[in-house]
Amino acid sequence: MRKKVIAGNWKMYKTQAEASEFLQKFLHSLEETPDDREIVLCVPFTDLGILSKSLHGSRVQLGAQNVHWEEQGAYTGEISGPMLTEIGVRYVIIGHSERRQYFNETDETVNLRLKAAQLYGLTPILCVGESKQQRDALETESLIISQLAKGLVDVDQNNLIIAYEPIWAIGTGDTCESIEANRVIGLIRSQLTNANVPIQYGGSVKANNIDEIMAQPEIDGALVGGASLEPDSFARIVNYQ
């Protein structure tokens, strides 16, 4: 059985005060949550300390949204693996399309970050996915195969999560049809050497479509943006049927 993982990606949202307010409401909603799923919150760096304390003893794991490949050094604005693990971070998102688009992230830097995350004891969540233009040009399959081939060089597939996030479905309310997401995730799985890597879907996952998404046989979880910011909607998502 592949592990199911529901992760929230808070992106650049929530001050510490807002994060604490969220948790007060959200943690109550987990009393009935089945044990078959891992719950992760990938939050801004400034929220990690307070969440590390508040999540202690809960079943929610802590995640970050970036990690540098060096242990330390003159890399202004970056953060290292040991800095994250020291405060209890277990997961890290790598290669999100927003980093690829706005921060010059390439398949090569994604690969360096993935290997460093594993070296320092983090589980990376590697994001792949095509733009609308690439989908319209029938390049979805070749793009994803290339992102995986370049990103996964020398990466240990025993400590890895992949998220399929079609860029056109992110923040648009325009969810990828669950059957199509299932098909692309099957393609991703066919490119891996370890059939047990959990593969998530991300892109306009909401309380009202999570059940259908999770009913697909290839989909092992969700990477949730906007709907993870509100305690009630994220609670409904982690409590998917």
Ligand SMILES: O=C(CO)COP(=O)(O)O
């Ligand atoms: O980018 C995403 C998660 O990483 C998806 O964001 P939305 O759920 O807001 O579409």
